[in-house]
Amino acid sequence: MSDEKLTPQKVDFSEWYNQIVQRAEMADYAPVRGCMVVRPYGWALWENIQLALDRRFKDTGHVNAAFPLLIPMSFLEKEKDHVEGFSPELAVVTIGGGEKLEEPLVVRPTSETIIGYMYSKWIKSYRDLPVLINQWGNVVRWELRTRLFLRTLEFYWQEGHTAHATEQEARAETMRMLDVYADFAINEGAVPVIKGVKSQAEKFAGANLSASIEAMMGDTRALQAGTSHFLAQNFAKAFNIQYLDENNTQQYVWTTSWGLSTRFIGAIIMTHGDDQGLILPPRLAPIQAVIIPIFKSVPETTAVMECVRRVEAELKAAGVRVKVDDRTEVTPGFKFNDWEMRGVPLRIEIGPKDIEKNTIALARRDKPGREGKSFVPQTQLAVKVADLLVEIQQALLERATSFRDSHIFEPRDYAELVEVVQNGWAYSYWCESPECETKVKEDTKATTRCLPLDQEEAPGKCIVCGKAAEHKVYFARAY
Numbered sequence: 093m094s095d096e097k098l099t100p101q102k103v104d105f106s107e108w109y110n111q112i113v114q115r116a117e118m119a120d121y122a123p124v125r126g127c128m129v130v131r132p133y134g135w136a137l138w139e140n141i142q143l144a145l146d147r148r149f150k151d152t153g154h155v156n157a158a159f160p161l162l163i164p165m166s167f168l169e170k171e172k173d174h175v176e177g178f179s180p181e182l183a184v185v186t187i188g189g190g191e192k193l194e195e196p197l198v199v200r201p202t203s204e205t206i207i208g209y210m211y212s213k214w215i216k217s218y219r220d221l222p223v224l225i226n227q228w229g230n231v232v233r234w235e236l237r238t239r240l241f242l243r244t245l246e247f248y249w250q251e252g253h254t255a256h257a258t259e260q261e262a263r264a265e266t267m268r269m270l271d272v273y274a275d276f277a278i279n280e281g282a283v284p285v286i287k288g289v290k291s292q293a294e295k296f297a298g299a300n301l302s303a304s305i306e307a308m309m310g311d312t313r314a315l316q317a318g319t320s321h322f323l324a325q326n327f328a329k330a331f332n333i334q335y336l337d338e339n340n341t342q343q344y345v346w347t348t349s350w351g352l353s354t355r356f357i358g359a360i361i362m363t364h365g366d367d368q369g370l371i372l373p374p375r376l377a378p379i380q381a382v383i384i385p386i387f388k389s390v391p392e393t394t395a396v397m398e399c400v401r402r403v404e405a406e407l408k409a410a411g412v413r414v415k416v417d418d419r420t421e422v423t424p425g426f427k428f429n430d431w432e433m434r435g436v437p438l439r440i441e442i443g444p445k446d447i448e449k450n451t452i453a454l455a456r457r458d459k460p461g462r463e464g465k466s467f468v469p470q471t472q473l474a475v476k477v478a479d480l481l482v483e484i485q486q487a488l489l490e491r492a493t494s495f496r497d498s499h500i501f502e503p504r505d506y507a508e509l510v511e512v513v514q515n516g517w518a519y520s521y522w523c524e525s526p527e528c529e530t531k532v533k534e535d536t537k538a539t540t541r542c543l544p545l546d547q548e549e550a551p552g553k554c555i556v557c558g559k560a561a562e563h564k565v566y567f568a569r570a571y
């Protein structure tokens with residue numbers, strides 16, 4: 093880590109983001125353009141994301157499995173919209189074991205096709221349904237413009253693939269998993285997301301309906317943080333996934349798919365970070381509290397370190413993810429900056445004065461300076477730290493929510509819409525025609541993000557063309 097200051101967010105948000113990802117040692121650029129190396133600190137955050145999601149998937153009846161990385165090219169071609177959507181992004185293997193392959197293999201961009209193929213073998217009767225499988229893995233999409241975590245050629249994610257007997261069940265599953273994502277984003281990531289349905293232009297290639305959770309980043313741009321798709325019988329028909337129903341009649345299944353990726357790390361960084369660095373939500377932070385010993389002389393060292401180890405043991409026993417920074421080659425001031433950069437939610441300082449007074453100093457990452465600092469007795473420390481972590485988690489969510497809400501506008505006319513999407517989101521009636529959607533995109537670079545689920549049904553007039561519109565939509569520039 094260098095001592096150089098980060099580029100402030102207001103000066104260049106994008107540069108701030110690139111610097112923070114590297115300096116906090118979250119990820120690095122790989123030798124292949126567009127690929128990323130997730131470094132241990134970034135991966136530890138991803139592991140906590142995985143744990144929080146996986147628990148929710150299992151609680152809703154899903155199981156994990158693993159499907160292969162390589163998919164026959166012909167599989168992709170079976171679903172027309174799917175192949176059209178993904179063709180430009182495919183990485184194709186044509187040589188294997190030194191010989192030209194009879195059929196090229198695609199490095200999976202997503203796994204609907206290979207899983208659909210397997211489901212057609214496994215599903216025979218209504219008794220086999222529903223099938224609720226999730227896979228943790230990596231996929232490759234040959235993106236041209238890439239950014240670490242946000243859009244990379246290869247990324248890590250989970251993809252759920254379910255098959256159901258009825259349309260109603262599959263639609264319910266699509267929305268249930270959207271709820272799971274929203275619950276995770278809000279309560280674990282402290283990222284206040286909006287649940288909604290994508291427009292026809294923005295939906296997943298091969299889906300009848302795509303739903304998403306949309307988050308607002310610190311520069312007010314939108315980020316699609318997770319998606320859930322109702323695939324109807326599109327893949328069931330392409331892969332002949334049929335079952336015998338209770339009346340002994342062959343029926344096609346109804347399928348869904350849903351995914352959340354390492355992109356969510358980008359969402360966390362850009363939702364909470366500031367000019368000093370990352371700010372990680374305590375529930376997902378790899379290190380929740382860092383202890384920094386402060387001493388000048390050798391006798392001080394012994395007493396301080398004894399106290400440090402006692403506090404460390406107490407916090408560990410209470411389940412706090414704690415780390416002692418006992419480096420001797422750098423100053424405490426350097427350590428403060430270093431852990432601020434890495435976004436550790438709570439800093440614990442222990443020095444000779446604290447030993448005398450039987451206190452310690454706690455400094456919150458989300459409230460810099462004196463405001464976030466408190467001196468507390470060493471007794472019952474674990475309880476205090478745990479409470480404070482809950483408080484920080486809550487404060488991050490509140491701050492992000494109020495930032496978001498103060499940057500969502502309801503423009504009176506089109507001219508105002510063009511203006512507000514430069515620094516916020518526009519929430520407006522839209523007639524749902526692709527023409528109006530394209531016009532906004534061409535004029536402002538803002539796209540439709542989602543038609544939120546919880547809107548009141550009061551028809552209005554399209555902000556673009558003035559024709560009758562049933563729903564409101566969010567327009568925003570997006571990552």
Ligand SMILES: [Zn+2]
Pocket residue numbers: 522523524525528554555556557558559
């Ligand atoms: Zn319109």
